[in-house]
Amino acid sequence: MEIIHISAECYPVAKVGGLADVVGALPKYQQQNGDIAKVVIPCYKTRFLFENEFELVHQGGIWMGSQWRHFNVIKEKHNKLGFDLYLVDIPGLLDNEQVYGHHNDPERFLGFQIATLDWIRSWRHRPDVLHCHDHHAALIPFMITQCSSYARLEDIPTVLTIHNAQYQGQFGWDRWQWLPAFDWWKSGLLDWDHAINPLASAIKCSWRVTTVSPGYLDELMFSAAGLESLLQGEKQKCSGILNGIDTEVWNPADDEQLPKNYTTRNLAGGKKANKEALCSRFGLNPDLPLVSFIGRLVGEKGADLLPGIIGQADYETDHGISFLVLGSGDPYVAWQLEELKTYVRQPNYNVYIGYDEALSHCIYAGSDFLLMPSRVEPCGLNQLYALRYGTVPVVRMAGGLKDTVIDFGDEGGYGIRFMHPSVADACHALRRSVELFQQKSQLGELRRKMMKLDFSWKKSARQYADLYSSLK
Numbered sequence: 137m138e139i140i141h142i143s144a145e146c147y148p149v150a151k152v153g154g155l156a157d158v159v160g161a162l163p164k165y166q167q168q169n170g171d172i173a174k175v176v177i178p179c180y181k182t183r184f185l186f187e188n189e190f191e192l193v194h195q196g197g198i199w200m201g202s203q204w205r206h207f208n209v210i211k212e213k214h215n216k217l218g219f220d221l222y223l224v225d226i227p228g229l230l231d232n233e234q235v236y237g238h239h240n241d242p243e244r245f246l247g248f249q250i251a252t253l254d255w256i257r258s259w260r261h262r263p264d265v266l267h268c269h270d271h272h273a274a275l276i277p278f279m280i281t282q283c284s285s286y287a288r289l290e291d292i293p294t295v296l297t298i299h300n301a302q303y304q305g306q307f308g309w310d311r312w313q314w315l316p317a318f319d320w321w322k323s324g325l326l327d328w329d330h331a332i333n334p335l336a337s338a339i340k341c342s343w344r345v346t347t348v349s350p351g352y353l354d355e356l357m358f359s360a361a362g363l364e365s366l367l368q369g370e371k372q373k374c375s376g377i378l379n380g381i382d383t384e385v386w387n388p389a390d391d392e393q394l395p396k397n398y399t400t401r402n403l404a405g406g407k408k409a410n411k412e413a414l415c416s417r418f419g420l421n422p423d424l425p426l427v428s429f430i431g432r433l434v435g436e437k438g439a440d441l442l443p444g445i446i447g448q449a450d451y452e453t454d455h456g457i458s459f460l461v462l463g464s465g466d467p468y469v470a471w472q473l474e475e476l477k478t479y480v481r482q483p484n485y486n487v488y489i490g491y492d493e494a495l496s497h498c499i500y501a502g503s504d505f506l507l508m509p510s511r512v513e514p515c516g517l518n519q520l521y522a523l524r525y526g527t528v529p530v531v532r533m534a535g536g537l538k539d540t541v542i543d544f545g546d547e548g549g550y551g552i553r554f555m556h557p558s559v560a561d562a563c564h565a566l567r568r569s570v571e572l573f574q575q576k577s578q579l580g581e582l583r584r585k586m587m588k589l590d591f592s593w594k595k596s597a598r599q600y601a602d603l604y605s606s607l608k
């Protein structure tokens with residue numbers, strides 16, 4: 137079976153968040169299972185582009201309204217990622233370093249999708265599935281079924297995976313001419329709330345819709361940033377498939393980013409060495425329980441709650457807890473987190489504003505607890521990385537967090553859960569964390585248990601394979 141993943145991100149080529157991790161890993165496991173999995177993403181000017189070798193596989197041109205745009209498709213030459221990687225290069229549109237945040241993002245991602253289809257249309261054979269990830273690839277199901285220029289592709293099954301329904305990629309009807317020609321009476325398939333809404337369109341037009349955890353699918357039925365009724369109506373084609381993690385990239389036994397590698401055998405010593413290195417870099421006291429946060433500084437992740445949580449927990453424990461934050465995003469939250477250093481000082485708190493992949497690995501390994509006060513969490517990968525590194529996840533019961541973290545107070549449990557995204561609930565969970573930290577043997581046992589859990593892609597890749605087979 138040949139599966140084409142179409143996405144805006146793919147680790148390690150271009151990563152902003154968890155979408156990249158999934159698209160960089162799932163295809164690798166699909167290849168290992170005997171399928172052919174290919175990934176197509178925009179050709180941004182990231183380091184990966186300059187540090188690797190590519191070959192030109194296609195040249196073409198597309199119309200977007202009255203604008204003609206030339207494009208190239210290049211392929212990474214040496215199968216570095218374990219699957220074929222294709223980059224769609226549209227000069228003047230996609231050739232920036234930043235993945236998102238441009239004034240013309242709708243036009244950029246639409247151009248990417250049209251060029252991708254234009255290229256696939258030129259193949260002699262047809263792939264078995266087009267797997268579209270998030271809104272950046274979500275106009276494809278509409279275009280292949282409704283735009284006459286892609287009629288050749290019309291009966292290829294399409295799967296939409298929703299990694300995050302908060303972002304839908306809407307743009308105004310004044311820009312409908314950017315799309316390839318379609319019958320106007322079909323425009324309802326593009327519309328949601330009087331705008332062209334790519335995510336809504338894919339929910340309507342794709343053969344199947346998946347969410348990145350079953351819990352998130354349940355949540356979307358009553359909280360989906362305006363798409364609730366649409367999802368309820370299309371419920372029969374929706375399913376939740378939990379994300380896995382790439383256990384080759386995230387493995388404390390041979391992670392090259394860590395000061396010391398460890399397994400369940402040298403767990404205590406390994407965690408200690410990593411914690412000491414991390415604490416010494418950030419001026420923290422290694423004898424205190426270390427709670428970390430890694431992520432985008434946005435409301436969904438509850439990042440705005442962090443200053444309150446950290447201040448309150450520091451006060452309640454009489455400086456008996458330490459915090460480290462790694463994140464980037466909302467400038468106001470970033471400023472607040474910097475400001476907090478004047479109230480909660482070293483050795484109890486430090487923050488690194490920015491994006492640093494290597495540091496994130498050191499934090500998963502060197503922390504005792506990973507805090508995730510998310511308001512919305514479609515799956516969440518951080519808690520899965522934390523588990524793999526023997527770090528106790530302290531999570532708000534949302535979406536995928538609820539599906540993957542069982543409270544250590546319950547049978548078979550290993551993490552800490554709390555109910556509401558509030559300072560009070562998070563602080564209560566942190567008090568439990570401090571108590572757990574003092575029970576050294578219980579903590580050691582939990583760490584061993586967490587590291588043995590299997591959240592690899594094996595099971596989830598099989599679920600996707602079953603889904604694709606059902607489309608034949």
Ligand SMILES: Nc1ncnc2c1ncn2[C@@H]1O[C@H](COP(=O)(O)OP(=O)(O)O[C@H]2O[C@H](CO)[C@@H](O)[C@H](O)[C@H]2O)[C@@H](O)[C@H]1O
Nearest residue numbers: 153154155299431463490491492493496513514515516517
């Ligand atoms: N400042 C920083 N420096 C270094 N690394 C950083 C970082 N900020 C974040 N990261 C890394 O980015 C990834 C974030 O993963 P999440 O699952 O939180 O993704 P995100 O919310 O972006 O994606 C959406 O898609 C994913 C995948 O489906 C879902 O799991 C998730 O719930 C959904 O919101 C992790 O690998 C994390 O370590």
